Amino acid sequence: MKRRIGVIGLLLTVTLASPDPMAAQDGADSCIACHEMLSGRLGEPVQAFAEDVHMEAGFGCAACHGGDPTIQGPAAMDEAKGYIGRPSPGQVPDVCGRCHSNASFMRQYDPSLRVDQVAEYVTSVHGQRLLGAADTAVATCASCHQAHSIRPASDPRSSVHPLNVADTCESCHSDPARMEPYGIPTDQGAEYRRSIHWETMSEGGDTSAPTCNDCHGNHGAAPPGISWVGNVCGQCHVVMADYFGESRHAETFTMLGVPGCAACHQNHDVQPAHDEMLGVGEAAVCSQCHRESDAGGTAAEEMRTLIDGLRLALDTARTVLLDAEDSGMEVSEALVSLNDGQSALVKSRAAIHAFDVEAVREEVEPGSEISEEALARGHAALRDLQVRRMGLAVSVIIIGALIVGLVLKIREVERPA
Numbered sequence: 001m002k003r004r005i006g007v008i009g010l011l012l013t014v015t016l017a018s019p020d021p022m023a024a025q026d027g028a029d030s031c032i033a034c035h036e037m038l039s040g041r042l043g044e045p046v047q048a049f050a051e052d053v054h055m056e057a058g059f060g061c062a063a064c065h066g067g068d069p070t071i072q073g074p075a076a077m078d079e080a081k082g083y084i085g086r087p088s089p090g091q092v093p094d095v096c097g098r099c100h101s102n103a104s105f106m107r108q109y110d111p112s113l114r115v116d117q118v119a120e121y122v123t124s125v126h127g128q129r130l131l132g133a134a135d136t137a138v139a140t141c142a143s144c145h146q147a148h149s150i151r152p153a154s155d156p157r158s159s160v161h162p163l164n165v166a167d168t169c170e171s172c173h174s175d176p177a178r179m180e181p182y183g184i185p186t187d188q189g190a191e192y193r194r195s196i197h198w199e200t201m202s203e204g205g206d207t208s209a210p211t212c213n214d215c216h217g218n219h220g221a222a223p224p225g226i227s228w229v230g231n232v233c234g235q236c237h238v239v240m241a242d243y244f245g246e247s248r249h250a251e252t253f254t255m256l257g258v259p260g261c262a263a264c265h266q267n268h269d270v271q272p273a274h275d276e277m278l279g280v281g282e283a284a285v286c287s288q289c290h291r292e293s294d295a296g297g298t299a300a301e302e303m304r305t306l307i308d309g310l311r312l313a314l315d316t317a318r319t320v321l322l323d324a325e326d327s328g329m330e331v332s333e334a335l336v337s338l339n340d341g342q343s344a345l346v347k348s349r350a351a352i353h354a355f356d357v358e359a360v361r362e363e364v365e366p367g368s369e370i371s372e373e374a375l376a377r378g379h380a381a382l383r384d385l386q387v388r389r390m391g392l393a394v395s396v397i398i399i400g401a402l403i404v405g406l407v408l409k410i411r412e413v414e415r416p417a
């Protein structure tokens with residue numbers, strides 16, 4: 001019941017109370033002046049706050065804690081002046097939402113900032129457990145954003161910077177003691193750290209790869225539902241998601257409760273794809289459900305044969321052309337044409353997601369034509385080379401014979417008669 005009132009209270013504060021403009025006044029802030037001299041948990045917030053985005057925007061401690069910073073001495077912390085002390089987890093969304101859900105107030109500072117964080121949060125597993133079941137083990141605003149050193153996500157020091165998000169979520173989700181009551185796995189972080197996504201981000205420095213919040217949402221943190229796991233991955237892998245969405249599998253997987261892309265690629269431990277995943281062999285993902293003898297299995301093998309065929313044809317053409325080039329033949333144009341062949345291979349790997357042999361064949365065929373032409377060009381160049389070598393050999397023999405003849409002639413002339 002108390003939580004209910006909390007939510008209603010939150011709505012009221014958001015609509016009625018506009019933030020106290022006094023709170024935005026810096027200067028002789030008694031809260032900071034006194035807490036600065038205190039140690040431990042009472043003093044630390046002051047040091048941390050020096051780099052906080054709210055401090056930079058001119059807010060003081062009272063912006064969140066209430067009280068009156070113009071009063072010197074402990075009377076500054078007067079409940080009659082709105083002082084709330086240390087906000088309980090259940091109070092935190094109200095504290096932050098007081099400003100962050102107030103569009104007209106926020107617009108004065110940064111018109112581009114969204115004002116739906118609290119609204120989203122109350123729909124998340126975190127928010128529902130906190131406000132609905134008074135469960136304080138879940139994340140509140142102040143767990144993902146550290147209460148006194150809040151920074152925008154673009155700042156590398158921020159707990160919600162893409163490179164730091166996994167740490168932030170793992171602080172709870174990889175902690176077996178905290179997760180024990182819920183019976184959910186604690187391996188998401190460890191698995192994610194092995195993935196191509198984390199490698200791309202941490203080693204490649206490419207923050208367009210996903211971290212936890214890109215798939216789970218920032219404030220609506222929930223596991224993606226079965227039917228839209230494909231959409232989550234498809235935000236970035238558009239081509240695969242389009243093929244998959246139109247495929248036989250899409251509907252069937254939803255019906256069977258199979259998690260779309262994650263059924264073949266995992267959700268957290270996503271690894272680079274390879275051709276062995278296709279077919280009915282040991283490393284093939286298709287053999288989870290298909291056998292060599294059923295229609296899906298036969299199709300899987302056919303697709304694999306098409307792709308293997310194109311890869312092999314491109315490799316052969318390249319080897320022959322490089323041989324010719326090493327021998328000084330001009331084949332650069334044919335070598336360049338192989339790039340188009342390579343992109344046909346990439347497209348055919350994407351087209352397997354239609355789970356239809358014809359879709360793969362459609363992408364493979366132009367690639368095969370390119371590789372055949374290139375191979376023909378390579379062979380022609382090697383034949384030319386052969387002819388030139390033959391010509392060279394013949395002229396060497398003729399010149400040799402001429403030299404021998406000349407030498408004999410000279411000896412004959414020089415021989416004393």
Ligand code: HEC
Nearest residue numbers: 030031034061062065066067068069073074076077085086
């Ligand atoms: C004259 C010194 C002084 C001033 C001024 C002062 N505080 Fe405190 N504050 C303390 C001391 C001492 C404590 C610990 C004892 C207590 O809880 O009353 C404390 C405790 C707190 C706590 C932790 C309460 C808890 O439940 O753990 C918060 C939050 C806080 N102060 C915020 C403020 C704010 C906001 C202001 C300004 C409006 C302020 N303080 C002004 C000395 C001060």
Ligand code: HEC
Nearest residue numbers: 035041042045046049054060061063064086087092142147
């Ligand atoms: C943006 C909101 C915000 C501002 C501004 C803010 N605090 Fe806090 N503060 C919190 C929240 C939220 C908590 C509860 C911490 C938690 O749940 O992790 C807290 C906790 C505290 C505590 C209790 C710490 C503990 O470990 O028991 C103290 C003391 C405190 N704040 C003092 C300050 C002082 C001093 C300032 C100004 C320098 C300040 N706060 C500014 C939000 C804020």
Ligand code: HEC
Nearest residue numbers: 019053057063064095096099109110141145150151152153
């Ligand atoms: C007194 C009003 C107020 C309160 C209370 C408040 N904020 Fe803010 N917050 C702001 C304003 C204004 C900005 C924008 C500052 C700027 O861009 O200059 C901001 C900025 C932020 C940002 C950075 C946004 C970005 O990406 O640029 C985050 C994150 C944030 N606040 C989180 C919180 C959290 C979490 C709490 C509660 C613990 C909280 N705020 C409490 C007013 C407030």
Ligand code: HEC
Nearest residue numbers: 093096100114117118121139140141144153160213218221
């Ligand atoms: C489960 C972790 C988590 C919780 C809980 C959380 N946030 Fe966030 N928040 C994030 C992440 C991650 C981002 C960064 C998003 C990005 O990369 O742009 C963010 C971004 C923000 C921003 C910047 C603007 C935006 O929407 O992107 C604000 C403001 C903010 N949060 C406020 C809040 C408030 C207020 C609450 C509590 C109602 C809260 N957050 C709860 C993780 C969280």
Ligand code: HEC
Nearest residue numbers: 125137138139143168169172182184212213216221222223
């Ligand atoms: C302060 C600890 C804490 C932090 C930080 C935290 N979580 Fe949670 N989270 C929990 C708890 C506790 C649950 C409740 C588990 C349950 O109900 O199954 C939960 C639930 C979830 C769930 C729903 C799980 C399910 O199937 O029931 C998801 C998804 C989730 N969190 C993702 C995240 C992400 C992503 C982040 C970081 C952006 C994050 N969490 C940060 C504690 C935390």
Ligand code: HEC
Nearest residue numbers: 166169173185188189192210211212215223224229259267
């Ligand atoms: C590439 C997208 C993606 C990323 C990145 C990601 N997740 Fe997930 N996560 C999912 C999907 C999809 C599911 C649901 C799978 C299912 O239903 O079988 C899930 C499920 C979960 C669950 C529910 C329990 C479980 O294990 O099934 C939690 C908790 C969770 N993720 C936390 C995290 C955390 C923490 C991170 C970052 C370290 C993270 N996730 C990164 C896609 C992602």
Ligand code: HEC
Nearest residue numbers: 230233237240241244260261264273274275277278285349
């Ligand atoms: C039924 C299994 C299956 C499903 C479902 C599936 N994939 Fe794939 N995916 C594969 C196989 C097999 C390959 C490897 C193809 C190859 O290299 O020959 C692959 C390759 C990939 C690649 C790498 C392509 C490349 O250029 O090498 C990406 C990215 C990818 N999938 C994303 C997705 C996304 C996103 C979804 C969901 C929309 C999805 N996959 C659904 C089986 C699947």
Ligand code: HEC
Nearest residue numbers: 196200208209210214232233236261265267270271272273
């Ligand atoms: C925020 C964007 C984003 C999201 C969301 C995302 N990915 Fe990725 N993914 C990337 C990037 C970036 C790479 C690395 C570069 C590349 O290979 O395209 C990658 C790589 C991959 C690869 C390896 C591709 C290869 O070349 O072998 C697979 C497979 C993959 N992702 C599958 C998934 C699946 C499955 C999901 C959903 C559970 C997903 N991705 C969600 C951006 C994303």
Ligand code: HEC
Nearest residue numbers: 248252258263278285286288289290295296299300355356
């Ligand atoms: C999670 C189980 C599962 C996995 C993994 C899976 N399939 Fe399927 N597949 C099915 C089911 C179930 C059907 C029957 C769908 C229908 O008839 O509507 C099917 C049907 C098909 C069909 C249509 C067959 C027909 O009747 O004409 C093709 C083609 C196919 N799958 C190819 C593949 C390929 C290729 C792979 C591996 C990349 C794969 N499947 C992986 C479950 C799976």
